[in-house]
Amino acid sequence: MLKTIFRMTFGIIFAAVWFCEAISITVEWEPAQTTVNGDPLEEIHYYKLFYGTTSGRYTDYITVTNGTSVRLTDLEYNKTLYFCVRTCSGPVESDYSEELFWTAPVMPDSDFDGLSDDWETFYFGSLHRAGSSTDSDGNGVIDLEEFIAGTDPMNPSDRPILRISPDGAVYFFAEKAGGSGYENRTRKYRLLHSSSLAEGNWTPVPDMDDIQAENQLVTCGVPMDRAPGYYRTEIYLD
Ligand SMILES: [Ca+2]
Ligand SMILES: [Ca+2]
Ligand SMILES: [Ca+2]
Structure with missing residues (x-):
């Protein structure tokens, strides 16, 4: 050959x-x-x-x-x-x-705070106003989490939300990664369940792991006979 x-x-x-x-x-x-x-x-x-x-x-x-x-x-x-x-x-x-x-190297993060420089510059005009633990809009979601979730770090009402419908389905909107700082990144979600907040022990809901966000509504029906439990999403960037 x-x-x-x-x-x-x-x-x-x-x-x-x-x-x-x-x-x-x-x-x-x-x-x-x-x-x-x-x-x-x-x-x-x-x-x-x-x-x-x-x-x-x-x-x-x-x-x-x-x-x-x-x-x-x-x-x-x-x-x-x-x-x-x-x-x-x-x-x-x-x-x-x-x-x-x-x-190619990952998107530059010159101050090593996990926030891509383009994203920081877009929202804050500087790399120095936001860091790995700041919460610029004071809504309880730190800027690093807002960056991962794709929400506006300067708008307190924009935050990741998990809802439950009257018929017992949990659902969330999976927002595709895009815009400044997200070039070639993929946002993914997983839905976790726990039967007890005190015990933690969060486990992925079957078929609700590694969900690639394409700006779609993701719905998970909860069987009516299931014991009471708690749900949360995890969001991450690939
Ligand atoms: Ca940075
Ligand atoms: Ca910074
Ligand atoms: Ca925030």
């Missing part, structure tokens, strides 16, 4: 605004020696660098005519890219190289 040795290096370029970084990587490779059919590649004219966000599925490629490396700029945070390369001699091409992947 044909293999092209393929290596990558990466670095981060810091832009003029310190909390606004741009990511770039340099991808390098070595030329393949043979065509798809195993014949020698007579003369190398260019390379095709394929890439995509799913392994084995390359949605785009770059043609490189000068050298065996290319610099990719303005890449997104929290995203994994998969690469492979083909060596081309006119219309004749080598096989695909082996695949390598690169995972």
Whole structure:
């Protein structure tokens, strides 16, 4: 099987605004020696660098005519890219190289408080007003929880809510992660049940775990013969 040795290096370029970084990587490779059919590649004219966000599925490629490396700029945070390369001699091409992947760093959090810098800047205009334990709107939900839940940290009436309907179903709105600071993040929910607040012992309700938020109403019927209990949601970002 044909293999092209393929290596990558990466670095981060810091832009003029310190909390606004741009990511770039340099991808390098070595030329393949043979065509798809195993014949020698007579003369190398260019390379095709394929890439995509799913392994084995390359949605785009770059043609490189000068050298065996290319610099990719303005890449997104929290995203994994998969690469492979083909060596081309006119219309004749080598096989695909082996695949390598690169995972971009997570969204910057320059003051290490768990709040993405973009989110802090969007709501507070600064990184210094909110931290890991502040509750800027005083509604009992700290800013870190508001960031995870996607609620407005400056609006006390906007908070995660779990409701129960008259017919005994518990339900909540699963808000999709989006906007400043949530690029490539996925918000997920799970519904937990406990028969006693005193004992704790919260356990996931069957089929109500790892729910990906797509701006949908999530409803869980509670059997009328079930013993009295308590419910709560857990919200997290992937
Ligand atoms: Ca931060
Ligand atoms: Ca902060
Ligand atoms: Ca709050």
